[in-house]
Amino acid sequence: MKRFIGFIKKEYYHIFRDKRSLFILFGMPIAQIMLFGFAITNEINNVDIAILDHSKDADTKEIINKVSASKYFSINQIIEKESDIEAIFKKGKVKAVLNFEKDFSKNLIKERKATIQIITDATDPNTANTISNYVNAILAQYQKELNKDVTVAYQIIPRTRMVYNPELKSVYMFVPGVMTIILMLVSAMMTSISITREKELGTMEILLVSPLKPIQVIVGKVFPYIFLSIINAVVIVILSIFIFKMPVQGSLFLLALESILFIISALALGILISTISATQQTAMMISLMGLMLPVILLSGFIFPISSMPLPLQLISNIIPAKWFIIIIKGIMLKGVGFQFIWKETLILMGMTVFFIGLSVKKYKIRLE
Amino acid sequence: MSNNHVIKVEGLTKMFGDFTAVNAITFEVKKGEIFGFLGANGAGKTTAMKMLIGISTPTAGKANVAGFDVFTNAEDIKKNIGYMSQKFALYDDLTVKENITFFGGIYGLSRKEIKGKSEILIKELEMEKAANKLVGSLPLGWKQKLSFSVSLLHDPKIVFLDEPTGGVDPITRRQFWEMIYKTANRGTTVFVTTHYMDEAEYCDRVSIMVNGTIEALDTPKKLKERFKTDTMNDVFLKLARG
Numbered sequence: 020m021k022r023f024i025g026f027i028k029k030e031y032y033h034i035f036r037d038k039r040s041l042f043i044l045f046g047m048p049i050a051q052i053m054l055f056g057f058a059i060t061n062e063i064n065n066v067d068i069a070i071l072d073h074s075k076d077a078d079t080k081e082i083i084n085k086v087s088a089s090k091y092f093s094i095n096q097i098i099e100k101e102s103d104i105e106a107i108f109k110k111g112k113v114k115a116v117l118n119f120e121k122d123f124s125k126n127l128i129k130e131r132k133a134t135i136q137i138i139t140d141a142t143d144p145n146t147a148n149t150i151s152n153y154v155n156a157i158l159a160q161y162q163k164e165l166n167k168d169v170t171v172a173y174q175i176i177p178r179t180r181m182v183y184n185p186e187l188k189s190v191y192m193f194v195p196g197v198m199t200i201i202l203m204l205v206s207a208m209m210t211s212i213s214i215t216r217e218k219e220l221g222t223m224e225i226l227l228v229s230p231l232k233p234i235q236v237i238v239g240k241v242f243p244y245i246f247l248s249i250i251n252a253v254v255i256v257i258l259s260i261f262i263f264k265m266p267v268q269g270s271l272f273l274l275a276l277e278s279i280l281f282i283i284s285a286l287a288l289g290i291l292i293s294t295i296s297a298t299q300q301t302a303m304m305i306s307l308m309g310l311m312l313p314v315i316l317l318s319g320f321i322f323p324i325s326s327m328p329l330p331l332q333l334i335s336n337i338i339p340a341k342w343f344i345i346i347i348k349g350i351m352l353k354g355v356g357f358q359f360i361w362k363e364t365l366i367l368m369g370m371t372v373f374f375i376g377l378s379v380k381k382y383k384i385r386l387e
Numbered sequence: 388m389s390n391n392h393v394i395k396v397e398g399l400t401k402m403f404g405d406f407t408a409v410n411a412i413t414f415e416v417k418k419g420e421i422f423g424f425l426g427a428n429g430a431g432k433t434t435a436m437k438m439l440i441g442i443s444t445p446t447a448g449k450a451n452v453a454g455f456d457v458f459t460n461a462e463d464i465k466k467n468i469g470y471m472s473q474k475f476a477l478y479d480d481l482t483v484k485e486n487i488t489f490f491g492g493i494y495g496l497s498r499k500e501i502k503g504k505s506e507i508l509i510k511e512l513e514m515e516k517a518a519n520k521l522v523g524s525l526p527l528g529w530k531q532k533l534s535f536s537v538s539l540l541h542d543p544k545i546v547f548l549d550e551p552t553g554g555v556d557p558i559t560r561r562q563f564w565e566m567i568y569k570t571a572n573r574g575t576t577v578f579v580t581t582h583y584m585d586e587a588e589y590c591d592r593v594s595i596m597v598n599g600t601i602e603a604l605d606t607p608k609k610l611k612e613r614f615k616t617d618t619m620n621d622v623f624l625k626l627a628r629g
Contacts (some may be wrong), residue, residue, distance in 0.1 A: 025492030028489075221473075228468070
């Protein structure tokens with residue numbers, strides 16, 4: 020135990036005397052969560068749109084009113100003819116044009132359908148997509164109001180409510196993802212780097228010749244990072260609660276346990292990486308390319324897994340981060356208990372055991 | 388095994404697949420002896436040494452180090468030996484004192500022992516002023532000497548030095564060898580590998596490895612007589628070229 024404490028102390032010196040490690044450990048989580056929270060956003064606010072109304076009747080007026088009343092859009096301009104559309108897009112300020120067909124109300128009553136064209140500036144496909152979704156939502160709402168008047172049966176007005184993220188705040192979606200990335204980064208990359216550093220410097224050899232058992236050496240190296248990762252997770256949760264006002268719906272205790280499970284699986288991956296890389300640079304490259312990229316691209320953090328091609332969907336299953344994101348989204352956003360996430364937890368546990376087993380085996384081979 | 392022999396090796400062999408890195412070597416090292424372990428790069432020196440210090444399991448043969456068998460008691464061997472690798476292996480981002488405390492700690496010394504020993508050690512090395520400086524800021528020669536002293540912290544029976552003077556200036560090398568003599572006089576056996584043939588002359592006995600086998604083992608004087616040369620360098624060249 021005394022040896023262990025000495026080891027931890029040494030590791031503490033390494034971390035706190037190295038500005039680069041310190042930055043990755045403590046600067047990064049805060050910078051990332053701020054970046055994702057504030058800068059990268061799927062929301063739209065007061066997007067400038069233009070109206071081209073060929074009918075100018077009661078229905079189109081009502082729809083225009085509804086659109087301009089929503090905080091997502093502000094009507095920048097009313098144009099009169101089709102040829103104006105291109106000119107207005109070229110100016111760049113207006114992101115979408117709503118084009119009502121001629122005799123909108125008449126068609127609606129007579130043929131029970133009327134057309135509205137939503138033209139969006141797709142140079143920014145994400146925004147274009149969001150705009151079109153929002154306009155569609157407003158239209159759907161209006162359609163329902165119309166139906167209410169004609170059919171007695173539809174007296175209950177169904178309200179479209181965005182569950183879990185009523186204001187469609189993207190930061191709610193990003194917090195679990197950022198937390199996953201940070202824990203992966205700190206746990207896997209930092210441990211693999213710190214272990215390979217000892218290999219590179221030759222101190223690992225000295226440690227292995229000492230009476231310390233290899234397992235003690237590894238646990239001693241990894242332990243401080245468990246502790247630091249937990250601190251990081253706590254910082255992220257606190258930031259998201261107090262700065263982004265994102266409530267944690269579920270049990271904090273469960274969240275902590277699941278996070279520790281994920282941290283351990285990431286640490287095992289870190290050890291695994293350190294056994295196959297000879298230098299710090301290699302360890303860093305493998306961590307970045309082999310862990311960070313899949314975590315960012317394939318875990319469902321940014322791109323929904325359901326819209327990926329099948330092969331990628333299958334690959335995403337072997338990424339621990341995917342399961343962890345499902346778990347913490349469940350706990351943080353939906354407030355679910357263990358009974359809803361036990362399957363994911365079990366998968367994550369299985370992966371963790373597998374990684375630990377593999378890295379112990381690899382580590383022994385390396386010793387030979 | 389007689390009490391006089393702290394290392395006793397018989398037919399020690401290490402194979403990596405089909406490749407025989409160390410081929411049935413046999414030798415003994417006496418207590419308090421300075422034993423030079425020579426050989427060209429790739430001759431099998433490091434592999435042989437790794438088996439003796441308990442971090443590599445031999446394929447065949449027998450070896451007893453500090454009274455313990457390398458097959459069954461590798462952990463006990465580790466407690467009784469010191470090791471200094473060819474790469475300088477203290478922590479650059481720890482101070483001199485912190486390094487001593489850390490390595491003393493992993494060898495299980497008590498806080499009191501560490502305190503006492505580090506005071507003596509720092510005084511002997513005349514590093515009083517540098518005691519609280521980061522090791523990374525010290526000149527290489529100082530680091531090597533410190534590294535050697537740290538490997539002796541727990542009073543090992545044998546100390547293994549793997550090319551300890553690589554890249555060090557002649558004056559520091561001279562001082563380093565004085566430290567080795569002092570250590571041997573205290574009864575600690577010194578097992579040293581080196582590239583410098585002039586250093587081989589300082590050893591009590593020298594073994595020369597070629598392609599995994601020990602081709603010669605004797606005192607430097609007798610080896611020179613046998614090969615009818617004036618320097619160990621020539622002995623080595625004659626052997627290595629076959």
